[in-house]
Amino acid sequence: xxxxxxxxxxxxxxxxxxxxxxxxxxxxxxxxxxxxxxxxxxxxxxxxxxxxxxxxxxxxxxxxxxxxxxxxxxxxxxxxxxxxxxxxxxxxxxxxxxxxxxxxxxxxxxxxxxxxxxxxxxxxxxxxxxxxxxxxxxxxxxxxxxxxxxxxxxxxxxxxxxxxxxxxxxxxxxxxxxxxxxxxxxxxxxxxxxxxxxxxxxxxxxxxxxxxxxxxxxxxxxxxxxxxxxxxxxxxxxxxxxxxxxxxxxxxxxxxxxxxxx
Amino acid sequence: xxxxxxxxxxxxxxxxxxxxxxxxxxxxxxxxxxxxxxxxxxxxxxxxxxxxxxxxxxxxxxxxxxxxxxxxxxxxxxxxxxxxxxxxxxxxxxxxxxxxxxxxxxxxxxxxxxxxxxxxxxxxxxxxxxxxxxxxxxxxxxxxxxxxxxxxxxxxxxxxxxxxxxxxxxxxxxxxxxxxxxxxxxxxxxxxxxxxxxxxxxxxxxxxxxxxxxxxxxxxxxxxxxxxxxxxxxxxxxxxxxxxxxxxxxxxxxxxxxxxxx
DNA sequence: CGTTGTGTTGAGCCGAATCAACCCCGGTGG
DNA sequence: CCACCGGGGTTGATTCGGCTCAACACAACG
Numbered sequence: 331x332x333x334x335x336x337x338x339x340x341x342x343x344x345x346x347x348x349x350x351x352x353x354x355x356x357x358x359x360x361x362x363x364x365x366x367x368x369x370x371x372x373x374x375x376x377x378x379x380x381x382x383x384x385x386x387x388x389x390x391x392x393x394x395x396x397x398x399x400x401x402x403x404x405x406x407x408x409x410x411x412x413x414x415x416x417x418x419x420x421x422x423x424x425x426x427x428x429x430x431x432x433x434x435x436x437x438x439x440x441x442x443x444x445x446x447x448x449x450x451x452x453x454x455x456x457x458x459x460x461x462x463x464x465x466x467x468x469x470x471x472x473x474x475x476x477x478x479x480x481x482x483x484x485x486x487x488x489x490x491x492x493x494x495x496x497x498x499x500x501x502x503x504x505x506x507x508x509x510x511x512x513x514x515x516x517x518x519x520x521x522x523x524x525x526x527x528x529x530x531x532x533x534x535x536x537x538x539x540x541x542x543x544x545x546x547x548x549x550x551x552x553x554x555x556x557x558x559x560x561x562x563x564x565x566x567x568x569x570x571x572x573x574x575x576x577x578x579x580x581x582x583x584x585x586x587x588x589x590x591x592x
Numbered sequence: 593x594x595x596x597x598x599x600x601x602x603x604x605x606x607x608x609x610x611x612x613x614x615x616x617x618x619x620x621x622x623x624x625x626x627x628x629x630x631x632x633x634x635x636x637x638x639x640x641x642x643x644x645x646x647x648x649x650x651x652x653x654x655x656x657x658x659x660x661x662x663x664x665x666x667x668x669x670x671x672x673x674x675x676x677x678x679x680x681x682x683x684x685x686x687x688x689x690x691x692x693x694x695x696x697x698x699x700x701x702x703x704x705x706x707x708x709x710x711x712x713x714x715x716x717x718x719x720x721x722x723x724x725x726x727x728x729x730x731x732x733x734x735x736x737x738x739x740x741x742x743x744x745x746x747x748x749x750x751x752x753x754x755x756x757x758x759x760x761x762x763x764x765x766x767x768x769x770x771x772x773x774x775x776x777x778x779x780x781x782x783x784x785x786x787x788x789x790x791x792x793x794x795x796x797x798x799x800x801x802x803x804x805x806x807x808x809x810x811x812x813x814x815x816x817x818x819x820x821x822x823x824x825x826x827x828x829x830x831x832x833x834x835x836x837x838x839x840x841x842x843x844x845x846x847x848x849x850x851x852x853x854x
Numbered sequence: 855c856g857t858t859g860t861g862t863t864g865a866g867c868c869g870a871a872t873c874a875a876c877c878c879c880g881g882t883g884g
Numbered sequence: 885c886c887a888c889c890g891g892g893g894t895t896g897a898t899t900c901g902g903c904t905c906a907a908c909a910c911a912a913c914g
Contacts, residue, residue, distance in 0.1 A: 412749060412752075412753050414753070414757060414758075418757045419757070420753045420756040420757045422749050422752050422753075441742055441745050441746035441749060442841075442844055443749060480703055483703055486752070487674060487684050487703060489752060490674075490684050490751060490752060490755060491682045491684075493752060493755035493756040494682040494755040495676060495681070495682040496676075498902070529859085530860075530861070531859095531860080537756075538755065538756030538757060539902075539903090540902070540904075541860095541861090542863090542902085542903075542904080542905095543901085543902050545861065545862065545863090546863090546902090547902095549862085577676050579704075582704055759869075759870095760870070791891085791892065791893090792892075792893070793892080801870075801871090802870070802871050802872075803892095803893090804870085804872080804873095804894085804895090805869085807893065807894065807895090808894090808895090811894085
């Protein structure tokens with residue numbers, strides 16, 4: 331598996347079919363945060379995945395039935411969300427392949443949110459990660475997981491700024507940059523092109539906008555040749571400009587060996 | 593609308609003056625989350641507090657100089673915030689007496705935010721909490737800290753919903769309810785009256801509104817007799833109604849000894 | 855085929871921002 | 885003592901970004 335040079339442009343971008351490759355997004359993501367030892371990578375390859383499937387719209391966890399075990403997204407997109415009494419919905423974060431939920435918590439008092447599958451979603455029990463991280467052997471892995479946690483928090487804060495202080499155009503630009511960054515880290519982008527299997531309604535609920543205005547904002551980005559989108563895929567044409575508009579900054583971590591990805 | 597089994601309503605609500613009482617907000621807050629053993633409470637009373645003071649506007653931590661040690665707010669209000677290149681500011685969360693920052697992180701890769709003192713602020717090195725929690729003796733304390741962490745995350749999510757999907761009136765109502773809840777838990781409220789030492793500009797930066805509109809929203813709440821405010825203190829006149837408007841729900845935790853249905 | 859979900863477009867409205875005064879009050883210094 | 889000043893709160897007028905309502909286009913699908 332590619333582990334050092336993160337040149338996602340290699341022609342090896344084949345559909346992931348083989349069993350062992352289901353963990354590729356996680357492995358990539360963590361490797362980018364902290365170099366893993368060969369043994370640690372081996373661990374990740376040997377895991378027996380008890381998978382579970384969800385169809386679009388299905389709830390992976392809900393406020394009534396919180397999660398029992400930590401889990402890992404293998405394929406598909408999900409969203410952590412909260413719904414107001416009158417039906418308004420706010421998406422709190424997107425869960426992409428390689429993302430986990432519930433790893434960190436020991437005495438697990440959990441916040442009332444639900445997680446909905448946005449596309450078809452395949453998850454795996456991620457208890458193994460918790461135990462791996464606990465072992466003294468896998469120091470890098472534990473570090474990587476803890477960094478991943480911090481990155482997740484940083485994304486949350488970005489989201490707050492988007493919703494609180496940015497215009498529709500800025501929000502959208504920023505979110506697209508973030509999603510590209512995350513998908514790239516998981517090896518799921520192709521240069522500046524990446525899958526965006528979301529309806530505009532979902533996007534709107536994430537961006538805190540109406541569907542109509544989300545539509546118009548996307549059109550504006552397209553009209554200005556900043557992005558291109560068709561068929562559930564987006565290509566960022568002008569990364570610099572899009573980042574400028576959204577005031578987007580790649581995750582900068584204090585102690586971590588940040589990988590400069592162009 | 594009585595809070596959890598919070599014995600805080602006793603008439604012993606005297607101004608905190610004596611030295612040892614600086615930890616009262618923390619002790620109260622944690623006790624509400626998980627009953628502490630006498631020994632644990634004793635620990636909290638014996639701590640040697642190396643204090644540090646900040647004046648309003650001063651930065652307790654910044655993006656350039658992240659925090660070195662975890663700290664605890666003893667007195668005063670602070671805000672975690674992020675500032676956009678053009679000066680727009682979003683307040684990410686308020687730090688009240690008894691709140692901590694940086695406790696949980698071991699390999700400390702920290703997210704780029706700054707924390708500013710809003711009033712005069714007194715903080716203490718909170719390393720002791722980290723070590724206490726690590727000791728096997730103080731299981732309840734560790735639990736309480738971890739629950740506090742979850743509550744903090746829940747507040748973040750509430751904040752996202754406020755900014756993304758609520759109107760100015762709803763946001764304001766919700767925030768006031770939250771602040772009252774938190775201050776009450778720390779023993780810093782007097783029934784439904786509590787201190788709110790914030791300018792409307794600060795409030796605006798938290799609510800994602802303009803100063804002018806924040807002003808008008810507060811007036812509306814006052815005109816409708818939902819709240820009363822003067823001199824840096826707020827009284828919630830109609831808790832039920834205010835909670836309804838803001839769709840506010842008291843923190844409900846999964847495993848905590850709280851019987852959620854109120 | 856109709857149906858349903860998603861994207862698109864136009865018209866009109868409204869919540870909130872902006873701009874610009876003005877007030878009040880507590881310094882502060884002449 | 886008073887004139888001045890600056891920060892914070894308040895108000896009115898106006899603008900504008902984004903919402904709502906209402907169609908319509910189009911593809912996937914039964």
